[in-house]
Amino acid sequence: MxxxxxxxxxxxxxxxxxxxxxxxxxxxxxxxxxxxxxxxxxxxxxxxxxxxxxxxxxxxxxxxxxxxxxxxxxxxxxxxxxxxxxxxxxxxxxxxxxxxxxxxxxxxxxxxxxxxxxxxxxxxxxxxxxxxxxxxxxxxxxxxxxxxxxxxxxxxxxxxxxxxxxxxxxxxxxxxxxxxxxxxxxxxxxxxxxxxxxxxxxxxTGNNSAMGNLEGLADGYFKIYSLLKSMNLTTKELKYFKKRVCSILFKSAIRKTNILILRQTIQFYFRKN
Missing domain, CATH: 3.90.550.10 (Spore Coat Polysaccharide Biosynthesis Protein SpsA; Chain A)
Structure with a gap:
């Protein structure tokens, strides 16, 4: 079978x-x-x-x-x-x-x-x-x-x-x-x-999907970053993840003219931990 x-x-x-x-x-x-x-x-x-x-x-x-x-x-x-x-x-x-x-x-x-x-x-x-x-x-x-x-x-x-x-x-x-x-x-x-x-x-598409919720997406990425830090990732891996997250969110925020997400993304990028 x-x-x-x-x-x-x-x-x-x-x-x-x-x-x-x-x-x-x-x-x-x-x-x-x-x-x-x-x-x-x-x-x-x-x-x-x-x-x-x-x-x-x-x-x-x-x-x-x-x-x-x-x-x-x-x-x-x-x-x-x-x-x-x-x-x-x-x-x-x-x-x-x-x-x-x-x-x-x-x-x-x-x-x-x-x-x-x-x-x-x-x-x-x-x-x-x-x-x-x-x-x-x-x-x-x-x-x-x-x-x-x-x-x-x-x-x-x-x-x-x-x-x-x-x-x-x-x-x-x-x-x-x-x-x-x-x-x-x-x-x-x-x-x-x-x-x-x-x-x-x-x-x-076009059904109020989670993918279209930029604020929620940003919050999810930020939380995942915090979780990844406890998983013994290398500094290089964490930096790359942060860079990719910021790139994704920055482009989306510009496209949607979302000033709040732009500000949060910039703060996240320059955060030391």
Whole structure:
């Protein structure tokens, strides 16, 4: 039997798009999956929509009071049974072969721990490829994550091989950048990364996403920097991370004419610790 894949979805007030997200999983060409959905205290019709799938044995639905996306994902991580796992946001979609092509990559490359695919942006009128992936096997992606290389750290495209005696948990005190820090933590121990030239994930734009919240993004980066200092990074690695963060935030603040973020970024850059 093919290895089980756990697909993890946190949902909060997701009535507009969650049905499309679930349907994209049901349409997978790879059949041995479980979809774990955590309804994180939704106040809209999300619970009603989820009730339509109560008879689908591969879909496991949990309800909890609103605790945030990291707490919701952690609940799913604690309950997953899969040999591999990945995340799917409730307003995004998987391509039909998303699971299949990544599982195949694992099977053909048993030394690999993380398989990454191509992501496309979508809205009501278009779908546009964001990053082109070339077929390659690299070493640990840890250094690339620290350097904030864009083609590495967009987390939803990753599928992860679950390792024995490893606890997978996101920081619940991070409201932004929690997925980046999660990948940094699990990659610190090693494991090879592989990218494949297949479109695997459709990311919905223009939906008040966390990526568009510049203030929250800045706060997340600043907190991650503080956390990284406790992880025995070299001075060179910390300086590079700070430089990349400042470059990203400075360009975004200029584009959005956000004086507050400009000021915070400059203060962060010249801070000595």
């Amino acid at each position: 093919d290895n089980l894949v756990s697909i993890i979805m946190a949902a909060y007030n997701a009535e507009l798009y969650i049905d499309q997200a679930i349907q994209s999983v049901l349409c997978q060409t790879y059949n041995n999956w479980e979809l774990i959905i955590i309804n994180d205290g939704s106040q809209d019709n999300t619970p009603l929509i989820l009730s339509k799938y109560s008879d689908e044995p591969r879909i496991k639905i949990y309800h909890q009071n609103n605790k945030g996306v990291s707490a919701a994902r952690n609940k799913a991580l604690q309950n997953m049974k899969g040999h591999y796992f990945c995340f799917l946001d409730a307003d995004d979609k998987l391509t039909p072969e998303s699971v299949s092509v990544r599982v195949t990559a694992f099977q053909e490359n048993p030394q690999v721990s993380f398989v990454d695919g191509t992501i496309s942006l979508m809205n009501s009128t278009m779908s546009k490829e964001l990053w082109e992936k070339k077929h390659s096997v690299a070493g640990s992606p840890y250094n690339s994550l620290i350097r904030l290389e864009e083609s590495y750290f967009f987390g939803p495209t990753w599928m992860i091989k679950k390792e024995k005696n490893t606890t997978y948990q996101l920081r619940e005190d991070l409201s932004h950048g929690e997925d980046l820090f999660f990948y940094i933590e699990i990659c610190k121990g090693g494991g090879q990364y592989m990218s494949i030239p297949h479109k695997t994930y459709l990311y919905r």
